[in-house]
Amino acid sequence: MMAALLTLSACKRKDKDNSTTSSTLTSADDNGGYASDAAKLDQNGNDVVSIADASATTNSTGLRTSSGYPTVTRTFASPDTIITVDFGPTPLACLDGRTRQGKIIVSYAGHYKDSGSVHNITTSNYYVDSNQVKVNKTVTNMGTNSSGQVWYSVTVNDTIILVNDSMIYWNGSRTRTWDAGYGTATRTDDAYLIGGTTTLHRANGNVFTYAISATDPLKVAWACRYIEAGTVTVSSTSFVGGSRTLNFTYGPSGGGCDNQAELIIGSHTYHIILH
Numbered sequence: 001m002m003a004a005l006l007t008l009s010a011c012k013r014k015d016k017d018n019s020t021t022s023s024t025l026t027s028a029d030d031n032g033g034y035a036s037d038a039a040k041l042d043q044n045g046n047d048v049v050s051i052a053d054a055s056a057t058t059n060s061t062g063l064r065t066s067s068g069y070p071t072v073t074r075t076f077a078s079p080d081t082i083i084t085v086d087f088g089p090t091p092l093a094c095l096d097g098r099t100r101q102g103k104i105i106v107s108y109a110g111h112y113k114d115s116g117s118v119h120n121i122t123t124s125n126y127y128v129d130s131n132q133v134k135v136n137k138t139v140t141n142m143g144t145n146s147s148g149q150v151w152y153s154v155t156v157n158d159t160i161i162l163v164n165d166s167m168i169y170w171n172g173s174r175t176r177t178w179d180a181g182y183g184t185a186t187r188t189d190d191a192y193l194i195g196g197t198t199t200l201h202r203a204n205g206n207v208f209t210y211a212i213s214a215t216d217p218l219k220v221a222w223a224c225r226y227i228e229a230g231t232v233t234v235s236s237t238s239f240v241g242g243s244r245t246l247n248f249t250y251g252p253s254g255g256g257c258d259n260q261a262e263l264i265i266g267s268h269t270y271h272i273i274l275h
Helices: 028-032 034-058
Strands: 071-077 080-086 099-109 118-128 131-134 136-144 150-161 167-180 191-201 207-212 218-221 231-235 244-247 260-265 268-273
Touching: 034 080, 034 099, 034 118, 034 131, 034 136, 034 150, 034 167, 034 191, 034 207, 034 231
Parallel strands: none
Antiparallel strands: 071 080, 080 099, 099 118, 118 131, 118 136, 131 150, 136 150, 150 167, 167 191, 191 207, 191 218, 207 231, 231 244, 244 260, 260 268
Protein backbone atom coordinates (compact mmCIF):
# COMPACT_ATOMS: atom_id res chain seq x y z
CA MET A 1 0.00 0.00 0.00
CA MET A 2 1.41 3.29 -1.08
CA ALA A 3 1.35 6.10 1.48
CA ALA A 4 2.67 9.58 0.78
CA LEU A 5 6.35 10.38 0.36
CA LEU A 6 6.18 13.85 1.88
CA THR A 7 9.54 15.61 1.62
CA LEU A 8 9.14 19.12 2.97
CA SER A 9 12.59 20.15 1.82
CA ALA A 10 11.52 19.41 -1.75
CA CYS A 11 8.19 21.20 -1.46
CA LYS A 12 7.42 24.75 -2.47
CA ARG A 13 5.64 26.33 0.49
CA LYS A 14 3.81 29.64 0.43
CA ASP A 15 1.33 31.36 2.71
CA LYS A 16 -2.27 31.38 1.54
CA ASP A 17 -1.80 35.10 0.78
CA ASN A 18 1.20 34.12 -1.43
CA SER A 19 3.81 35.69 0.86
CA THR A 20 6.97 33.67 1.24
CA THR A 21 7.55 31.32 4.16
CA SER A 22 8.87 33.09 7.26
CA SER A 23 12.29 31.80 8.28
CA THR A 24 11.32 32.29 11.93
CA LEU A 25 8.78 29.47 11.61
CA THR A 26 11.14 26.82 10.29
CA SER A 27 13.79 24.66 11.92
CA ALA A 28 16.60 22.49 10.60
CA ASP A 29 14.29 19.47 10.80
CA ASP A 30 11.65 21.15 8.65
CA ASN A 31 14.21 21.64 5.90
CA GLY A 32 16.00 18.38 6.73
CA GLY A 33 12.98 16.17 6.15
CA TYR A 34 11.40 14.82 9.37
CA ALA A 35 8.22 14.36 7.35
CA SER A 36 10.12 12.48 4.66
CA ASP A 37 11.55 10.10 7.30
CA ALA A 38 8.08 9.44 8.72
CA ALA A 39 6.62 8.89 5.27
CA LYS A 40 9.33 6.35 4.39
CA LEU A 41 8.61 4.42 7.58
CA ASP A 42 4.86 4.65 7.08
CA GLN A 43 4.99 3.66 3.43
CA ASN A 44 7.20 0.63 4.00
CA GLY A 45 5.39 -0.45 7.16
CA ASN A 46 1.97 -0.30 5.52
CA ASP A 47 3.36 -2.09 2.48
CA VAL A 48 4.62 -5.00 4.61
CA VAL A 49 1.27 -5.29 6.41
CA SER A 50 -0.60 -5.26 3.09
CA ILE A 51 1.64 -8.02 1.71
CA ALA A 52 0.95 -9.96 4.92
CA ASP A 53 -2.80 -9.36 4.40
CA ALA A 54 -2.65 -10.77 0.89
CA SER A 55 -0.47 -13.76 1.76
CA ALA A 56 -2.70 -14.72 4.69
CA THR A 57 -5.98 -14.45 2.80
CA THR A 58 -5.19 -15.47 -0.79
CA ASN A 59 -1.73 -17.14 -0.59
CA SER A 60 -0.48 -14.58 -3.15
CA THR A 61 0.97 -11.12 -2.71
CA GLY A 62 -0.21 -9.72 -6.05
CA LEU A 63 3.42 -8.82 -6.82
CA ARG A 64 4.49 -11.95 -8.67
CA THR A 65 6.88 -11.50 -11.57
CA SER A 66 7.87 -13.64 -14.54
CA SER A 67 10.74 -15.06 -12.47
CA GLY A 68 8.26 -16.72 -10.11
CA TYR A 69 9.07 -14.57 -7.09
CA PRO A 70 7.90 -13.89 -4.52
CA THR A 71 7.23 -17.38 -3.21
CA VAL A 72 4.68 -17.88 -0.43
CA THR A 73 5.09 -20.91 1.85
CA ARG A 74 3.17 -22.10 4.90
CA THR A 75 4.53 -24.17 7.75
CA PHE A 76 2.93 -25.26 11.00
CA ALA A 77 4.45 -25.05 14.47
CA SER A 78 1.57 -25.77 16.83
CA PRO A 79 -0.38 -23.70 17.64
CA ASP A 80 0.91 -21.22 15.05
CA THR A 81 0.87 -21.11 11.29
CA ILE A 82 3.92 -19.42 9.77
CA ILE A 83 3.79 -17.77 6.35
CA THR A 84 7.02 -16.77 4.65
CA VAL A 85 6.95 -14.40 1.68
CA ASP A 86 10.33 -14.72 0.00
CA PHE A 87 11.40 -12.13 -2.59
CA GLY A 88 14.72 -13.89 -3.18
CA PRO A 89 18.33 -13.10 -2.29
CA THR A 90 18.88 -10.35 -4.89
CA PRO A 91 16.86 -7.23 -5.76
CA LEU A 92 13.65 -8.22 -7.54
CA ALA A 93 11.78 -5.75 -9.76
CA CYS A 94 8.18 -6.12 -8.58
CA LEU A 95 5.03 -5.30 -10.48
CA ASP A 96 4.46 -2.10 -8.46
CA GLY A 97 7.75 -0.62 -9.72
CA ARG A 98 9.74 -1.15 -6.53
CA THR A 99 12.62 -3.58 -5.95
CA ARG A 100 12.52 -6.00 -3.01
CA GLN A 101 14.66 -8.78 -1.61
CA GLY A 102 14.59 -10.86 1.54
CA LYS A 103 11.69 -12.24 3.54
CA ILE A 104 8.51 -11.15 5.28
CA ILE A 105 7.50 -13.63 8.00
CA VAL A 106 4.00 -13.83 9.45
CA SER A 107 3.07 -16.09 12.38
CA TYR A 108 -0.49 -16.43 13.59
CA ALA A 109 -3.01 -18.61 15.35
CA GLY A 110 -6.45 -18.47 13.74
CA HIS A 111 -7.43 -16.94 10.42
CA TYR A 112 -6.44 -13.34 9.71
CA LYS A 113 -10.07 -12.29 9.20
CA ASP A 114 -11.22 -13.96 12.43
CA SER A 115 -12.08 -11.65 15.31
CA GLY A 116 -9.47 -11.99 18.06
CA SER A 117 -6.75 -13.46 15.86
CA VAL A 118 -3.21 -12.17 16.48
CA HIS A 119 -0.55 -11.91 13.79
CA ASN A 120 3.12 -11.14 14.34
CA ILE A 121 4.92 -9.71 11.33
CA THR A 122 8.71 -9.51 11.09
CA THR A 123 11.30 -9.26 8.31
CA SER A 124 14.59 -11.03 7.58
CA ASN A 125 17.28 -9.36 5.43
CA TYR A 126 14.45 -7.46 3.76
CA TYR A 127 15.31 -4.56 1.42
CA VAL A 128 13.11 -2.17 -0.55
CA ASP A 129 14.76 0.00 -3.20
CA SER A 130 18.19 -0.69 -1.59
CA ASN A 131 17.10 0.42 1.92
CA GLN A 132 17.02 -2.25 4.62
CA VAL A 133 13.56 -2.38 6.20
CA LYS A 134 13.21 -3.95 9.64
CA VAL A 135 9.61 -4.46 10.70
CA ASN A 136 8.25 -5.82 13.96
CA LYS A 137 4.48 -5.52 14.22
CA THR A 138 1.74 -7.25 16.14
CA VAL A 139 -1.65 -7.06 14.46
CA THR A 140 -4.80 -8.00 16.41
CA ASN A 141 -8.18 -8.39 14.70
CA MET A 142 -10.58 -6.40 16.88
CA GLY A 143 -13.73 -7.50 15.04
CA THR A 144 -16.08 -4.91 13.55
CA ASN A 145 -16.68 -1.32 14.59
CA SER A 146 -20.04 0.44 14.85
CA SER A 147 -20.02 0.94 11.06
CA GLY A 148 -19.55 -2.78 10.42
CA GLN A 149 -15.93 -2.37 9.25
CA VAL A 150 -13.22 -4.82 10.27
CA TRP A 151 -10.46 -3.10 12.20
CA TYR A 152 -7.10 -4.04 13.68
CA SER A 153 -4.91 -2.88 16.55
CA VAL A 154 -1.28 -2.63 15.43
CA THR A 155 1.81 -2.21 17.60
CA VAL A 156 4.68 -0.70 15.60
CA ASN A 157 8.45 -0.99 15.99
CA ASP A 158 9.96 -0.28 12.56
CA THR A 159 13.44 0.71 11.40
CA ILE A 160 14.92 1.71 8.05
CA ILE A 161 18.66 1.65 7.45
CA LEU A 162 19.13 4.02 4.53
CA VAL A 163 21.62 3.61 1.70
CA ASN A 164 23.96 6.10 3.40
CA ASP A 165 23.96 3.88 6.55
CA SER A 166 21.94 6.37 8.62
CA MET A 167 19.08 4.87 10.66
CA ILE A 168 15.56 6.10 11.29
CA TYR A 169 13.00 4.32 13.44
CA TRP A 170 9.71 4.72 15.21
CA ASN A 171 7.44 2.90 17.63
CA GLY A 172 3.91 3.23 18.92
CA SER A 173 0.41 1.90 18.37
CA ARG A 174 -1.97 2.26 15.45
CA THR A 175 -5.49 1.34 14.47
CA ARG A 176 -6.09 0.07 10.94
CA THR A 177 -9.66 -0.02 9.64
CA TRP A 178 -10.42 -1.84 6.39
CA ASP A 179 -12.35 0.90 4.59
CA ALA A 180 -12.65 -0.69 1.13
CA GLY A 181 -11.74 -3.93 -0.64
CA TYR A 182 -12.37 -6.28 2.30
CA GLY A 183 -14.68 -8.51 0.31
CA THR A 184 -12.42 -9.03 -2.71
CA ALA A 185 -9.29 -11.11 -3.30
CA THR A 186 -7.45 -8.35 -5.17
CA ARG A 187 -5.17 -5.75 -3.59
CA THR A 188 -5.82 -2.92 -6.03
CA ASP A 189 -9.14 -1.90 -4.44
CA ASP A 190 -7.88 -1.99 -0.83
CA ALA A 191 -8.10 1.17 1.26
CA TYR A 192 -7.52 1.65 4.98
CA LEU A 193 -8.13 4.28 7.64
CA ILE A 194 -5.11 4.71 9.94
CA GLY A 195 -5.22 6.17 13.45
CA GLY A 196 -3.03 6.26 16.56
CA THR A 197 0.23 7.77 17.81
CA THR A 198 3.85 6.98 16.95
CA THR A 199 7.21 8.44 17.98
CA LEU A 200 9.86 9.04 15.32
CA HIS A 201 13.61 9.06 16.01
CA ARG A 202 15.67 10.73 13.30
CA ALA A 203 19.30 9.99 12.46
CA ASN A 204 20.29 13.38 13.96
CA GLY A 205 18.86 12.35 17.36
CA ASN A 206 15.78 14.57 17.32
CA VAL A 207 12.45 13.01 18.35
CA PHE A 208 8.96 13.69 16.95
CA THR A 209 5.50 12.57 18.07
CA TYR A 210 2.88 11.93 15.38
CA ALA A 211 -0.74 12.01 16.59
CA ILE A 212 -3.38 11.18 13.99
CA SER A 213 -6.76 12.83 14.52
CA ALA A 214 -9.30 10.41 16.02
CA THR A 215 -12.09 12.05 14.00
CA ASP A 216 -10.11 12.49 10.76
CA PRO A 217 -7.92 9.38 10.28
CA LEU A 218 -5.43 9.02 7.45
CA LYS A 219 -6.84 7.29 4.37
CA VAL A 220 -4.32 5.24 2.40
CA ALA A 221 -5.20 3.23 -0.69
CA TRP A 222 -3.16 0.76 -2.69
CA ALA A 223 -4.13 2.53 -5.91
CA CYS A 224 -2.91 5.99 -4.80
CA ARG A 225 0.70 7.01 -4.12
CA TYR A 226 -0.39 9.77 -1.73
CA ILE A 227 -2.27 9.87 1.56
CA GLU A 228 -5.75 10.77 0.34
CA ALA A 229 -7.24 12.34 3.47
CA GLY A 230 -6.81 12.84 7.19
CA THR A 231 -5.03 15.06 9.70
CA VAL A 232 -1.89 14.44 11.74
CA THR A 233 -0.23 16.74 14.28
CA VAL A 234 3.54 16.57 14.75
CA SER A 235 5.19 17.88 17.92
CA SER A 236 8.86 18.13 18.90
CA THR A 237 11.09 20.16 21.21
CA SER A 238 13.26 20.92 18.17
CA PHE A 239 10.48 22.87 16.44
CA VAL A 240 10.37 26.65 16.12
CA GLY A 241 6.87 28.14 16.22
CA GLY A 242 5.02 25.22 17.81
CA SER A 243 3.63 21.97 16.46
CA ARG A 244 2.93 21.24 12.79
CA THR A 245 -0.43 19.99 11.53
CA LEU A 246 -0.65 18.24 8.16
CA ASN A 247 -4.07 18.24 6.51
CA PHE A 248 -4.21 15.76 3.62
CA THR A 249 -7.92 16.33 2.91
CA TYR A 250 -7.06 19.70 1.38
CA GLY A 251 -6.85 19.83 -2.43
CA PRO A 252 -8.98 19.78 -5.57
CA SER A 253 -10.32 16.28 -4.88
CA GLY A 254 -11.33 17.15 -1.30
CA GLY A 255 -10.04 13.88 0.10
CA GLY A 256 -9.40 11.92 -3.09
CA CYS A 257 -6.11 11.04 -4.75
CA ASP A 258 -4.13 14.23 -5.34
CA ASN A 259 -0.68 15.56 -4.43
CA GLN A 260 -1.78 18.59 -2.39
CA ALA A 261 -2.01 19.20 1.35
CA GLU A 262 -1.90 21.95 3.96
CA LEU A 263 0.81 22.56 6.54
CA ILE A 264 -0.29 24.61 9.55
CA ILE A 265 2.31 26.18 11.89
CA GLY A 266 0.71 28.36 14.53
CA SER A 267 -1.40 30.97 12.74
CA HIS A 268 0.34 30.35 9.41
CA THR A 269 -1.07 28.00 6.78
CA TYR A 270 0.92 26.80 3.77
CA HIS A 271 -0.10 24.97 0.64
CA ILE A 272 2.36 22.16 -0.06
CA ILE A 273 2.91 19.74 -2.94
CA LEU A 274 3.59 16.09 -2.10
CA HIS A 275 6.39 14.25 -3.93
